[in-house]
Amino acid sequence: MTDELLVVRCQLGERAAFTELVAAWHVPVWSYVRRMLDADRADDVTQEIWLAVIRGLPRLKDPGRFTPWLFTIARRAVTNRLREQYGEAETPAPQEPIxxxxxxxxxxxxxxxxxxxxxxxxxxxxxxxxxxxxxxxxxxxxxxxxxxxxxxxxxxxxxxxxxxxxxxxxxxx
Known part of the structure; x- marks a missing residue:
């Protein structure tokens, strides 16, 4: 099923369609966020992104432009988190086990x-x-x-x- 059709179904109120949309796009969104931020903040920011998607999806005029719209939301969330980070004192991030x-x-x-x-x-x-x-x-x-x-x-x-x-x-x- 195409993203465009899933978006339209979401806009019509189908919860199952939103679940499918999240299943299809959660990993790419999380990967983008993870590459821009550390692992500790990636999960939180990804959750913020999906909340923004839930709130904004009814206003998305062109369902065919879902991907750029989604990554624009992700970019804003990452930018906001980076602004917060630069406002705080820098502390070294813990290293993940390899x-x-x-x-x-x-x-x-x-x-x-x-x-x-x-x-x-x-x-x-x-x-x-x-x-x-x-x-x-x-x-x-x-x-x-x-x-x-x-x-x-x-x-x-x-x-x-x-x-x-x-x-x-x-x-x-």
């Missing part, structure tokens, strides 16, 4: 995550939306409320910064 894997893969993954988390928020956000959430340039532009050209330039800068970080750490192309 599942056993080959040492090389762990190091590569750790460096990639470190490089990604070291990017400025705007560039990190574009990389996450475009590459990890697999959204189009147009959808990224809608979500971030910027022109497509700005998305392209942020992607270019983000790739360059990430490449520089990885090269600095000894990774070759």
């Amino acid at each position: 599942a056993e894997d080959s040492i090389t893969a762990l190091v590569d993954h750790a460096e990639l995550v470190a490089g990604l988390s070291g990017l400025p928020a705007l560039e990190r956000e574009i990389l996450v939306l475009f590459y990890l959430e697999d959204l189009s340039l147009e959808d990224c532009a809608d979500i971030c409320a910027v022109p497509v050209g700005t998305v392209k330039s942020r992607l270019n800068r983000a790739r360059r910064l990430l490449r520089e970080h990885l090269i600095e750490k000894g990774f070759q192309r």
Whole structure:
């Protein structure tokens, strides 16, 4: 069933349709939030997002634009949480336990995550939306409320910064 049809069913008051919509989109939304925030806050922010979706779904005029609308809500929630974070004193986040894997893969993954988390928020956000959430340039532009050209330039800068970080750490192309 398409997202558009699920949205229409939700707007008509079908609770089962909302359950299906959440089941289809919870993991992508949580993944986006997790990549932008630490794990402790990702669950809370994801819950806030779904509450905003419940409240806003009746006012969504174009059900075919559900995905950009959903990620716009997610972006706002992440931005609000980041604002709160910057207002507080910085405390180091606890490290999550790492599942056993080959040492090389762990190091590569750790460096990639470190490089990604070291990017400025705007560039990190574009990389996450475009590459990890697999959204189009147009959808990224809608979500971030910027022109497509700005998305392209942020992607270019983000790739360059990430490449520089990885090269600095000894990774070759």
